[in-house]
Amino acid sequence: MAVTVADPEPGAPQETTSKRPKRRRISRAWLLRLVAAGAAGYLYYLSFAPRPLWWLAPIAFAALALVLRGRSLRGAFGYGFVYGAAFFLALLIWLQDFLGREFGPWPWLGLSLTLSLYFGLGALLIRVVARLPLAPLWGALVFVALETPRTWFPLGGFPWGRVAFSQPEGAYLSLASVGGAPLVGLAVVVSGFGLAALAARLWQQRRWRDRRLIAPVACTLLPVVAGLALWPTIGTAAQDGSLTVATVQGNAPDIGIALEGRRDVLRQNHLAESSKLLAQIQTGQVPKPDLLVWPETATAVDGDDPTLDQMVNAYGVPAVIGALYRLPDGTAQNSAIVWDPRTGQGQRYAKQDLVPFGEYVPARDIARLVTPFVDDTADMRPGDGSNAALSVAGTKVGVFICYETAFDGPARDATDEGGELLVVPTNNAWYGPGEMSYQQLAMSRLRAVEHGRAVVVSATSGVSAIVAPDGTITRSTSLFTADALVGRVPLRTQTTLSDRLGAWTEYGLLALAIAGVAGGFVLRFRTRRARAGTTAGEAAG
Numbered sequence: 001m002a003v004t005v006a007d008p009e010p011g012a013p014q015e016t017t018s019k020r021p022k023r024r025r026i027s028r029a030w031l032l033r034l035v036a037a038g039a040a041g042y043l044y045y046l047s048f049a050p051r052p053l054w055w056l057a058p059i060a061f062a063a064l065a066l067v068l069r070g071r072s073l074r075g076a077f078g079y080g081f082v083y084g085a086a087f088f089l090a091l092l093i094w095l096q097d098f099l100g101r102e103f104g105p106w107p108w109l110g111l112s113l114t115l116s117l118y119f120g121l122g123a124l125l126i127r128v129v130a131r132l133p134l135a136p137l138w139g140a141l142v143f144v145a146l147e148t149p150r151t152w153f154p155l156g157g158f159p160w161g162r163v164a165f166s167q168p169e170g171a172y173l174s175l176a177s178v179g180g181a182p183l184v185g186l187a188v189v190v191s192g193f194g195l196a197a198l199a200a201r202l203w204q205q206r207r208w209r210d211r212r213l214i215a216p217v218a219c220t221l222l223p224v225v226a227g228l229a230l231w232p233t234i235g236t237a238a239q240d241g242s243l244t245v246a247t248v249q250g251n252a253p254d255i256g257i258a259l260e261g262r263r264d265v266l267r268q269n270h271l272a273e274s275s276k277l278l279a280q281i282q283t284g285q286v287p288k289p290d291l292l293v294w295p296e297t298a299t300a301v302d303g304d305d306p307t308l309d310q311m312v313n314a315y316g317v318p319a320v321i322g323a324l325y326r327l328p329d330g331t332a333q334n335s336a337i338v339w340d341p342r343t344g345q346g347q348r349y350a351k352q353d354l355v356p357f358g359e360y361v362p363a364r365d366i367a368r369l370v371t372p373f374v375d376d377t378a379d380m381r382p383g384d385g386s387n388a389a390l391s392v393a394g395t396k397v398g399v400f401i402c403y404e405t406a407f408d409g410p411a412r413d414a415t416d417e418g419g420e421l422l423v424v425p426t427n428n429a430w431y432g433p434g435e436m437s438y439q440q441l442a443m444s445r446l447r448a449v450e451h452g453r454a455v456v457v458s459a460t461s462g463v464s465a466i467v468a469p470d471g472t473i474t475r476s477t478s479l480f481t482a483d484a485l486v487g488r489v490p491l492r493t494q495t496t497l498s499d500r501l502g503a504w505t506e507y508g509l510l511a512l513a514i515a516g517v518a519g520g521f522v523l524r525f526r527t528r529r530a531r532a533g534t535t536a537g538e539a540a541g
Helices: 023-048 057-068 072-090 097-101 106-128 135-145 175-205 212-232 256-261 263-282 306-315 400-405 408-416 436-451 495-499 505-540
Strands: 242-249 290-292 299-301 321-328 332-340 344-350 389-393 395-399 419-426 453-457 465-467 474-478 485-490
Touching: 023 072, 057 072, 057 106, 057 135, 057 175, 057 263, 097 106, 097 485, 106 135, 106 290, 106 453, 106 505, 135 175, 135 212, 135 505, 175 212, 175 299, 175 400, 175 408, 175 436, 175 495, 242 263, 242 332, 242 419, 242 453, 263 299, 263 485, 290 419, 306 321, 306 332, 306 389, 321 400, 321 419, 321 465, 332 389, 389 408, 395 408, 400 408, 400 485, 408 419, 408 436, 419 436, 436 453, 436 474, 465 485, 474 485
Parallel strands: 242 290, 290 321, 299 321, 395 419, 419 453
Antiparallel strands: 242 485, 321 332, 332 344, 389 395, 453 465, 465 474
16 A cells, blocks of 8 residues: 655655555655755855855755655645754854843744744745746745745844845845845745756756756746846946045943943943044044944933033034933933034934844743843833934935844835935944844845945944945944944935835735735645546546
């Protein structure tokens, strides 16, 4: 008696075994696939910054597709979950530097494994659409579409590790100017799934001259060709003059979330580094800037601040100061404040997307059961999105703060409101000397191409950087050093197609994925009903 252990796509060999003699072989194959799924997930992690290995991402997705080939829905979910767990546990290990001292490994493990469920669901749905024509494209649509609900749940959304964030350079990055992060992610996954389909077809047929190879070859190569063809259209020239920008990195102690109680150290470090930079400007060692930038929460602001007034006045140019701004009711907002050398405080942008456990504690009553330190973190108040582009230094400067880099909306809003330059104040000192700062910088490089703007990343302890509109890093600092950057950046006014399409790209891909899944389920139902009819006819005969 033979038992079918898979539900393969058309043309795939069916695995049939007898129950008892082949059980050990089945167990060994299952274990090999499990190891392969984990290895593929880790390979996907290796494609992320600080490594310039963007080309590993499509290879990792090709490996995942081969693992999933011919698997049942339940098996696909399991392998996808393992792929995701290997990826997220490695990618988010810096959470231990941030929260490990007070909360233990639970936030890192809990968040990583929760996000892995999305990968498991994605793998399951990839099997659902595997019988559709152009299956690699439908599978990629499903996987990338699941990044949308990941911006909603868990913890108000955690889009870290999106496919596009593995591509701060390379062939696919230019596609961000057309469809933003969703299109870049789709292109990467389509290439990987197309490569897997091509490899499987060649293994079955063992010949190159076959019309059935056209679709896999197209899925593998067209995204790469499209990305390379778009690069000449990526503009970097100034369209409304240029601006000399200085950003100060005062540095901070590497003490994780305990830095919350050391605001005075951050302030003094940034005042000291600002004084050092001012002396270099006055002696002609570096050019005088048109705009000074301080990083995220480099100081606390509660009403008038004569010290900051004096510092900005000494520079004689306006500044954007990253500050913990105290509201009249006693609550705080993570803000970027325009500081004029004559009039003092001006416009203020407040961070909308807050960091869970760092800027607010979700499910605080439950968190108290895990750690007694939960009440050491006060909940900040999120901003309402106003003043996303600040009027300063004779231009419009778009601002989004730290964690907001991972979300599509804040950078888009800053550009839509007229930002000719993008500034990203960030405080990465919380996250230790790991890879978090480099991962976030990769996102800022993607945003530069997506919106056709230069980006200034201003970090408390690194990595600070000046990024050209094509994603190239022109200047940068090291981690946990006191430093400053001064550079001239182009001011640009032209909007990209990605800006004009806005969120429609993301929701359009989501709608297509839903349609594909619906079609896949219908096809599976019809196929099984046809099989049942054939079996019944044979029995009757």
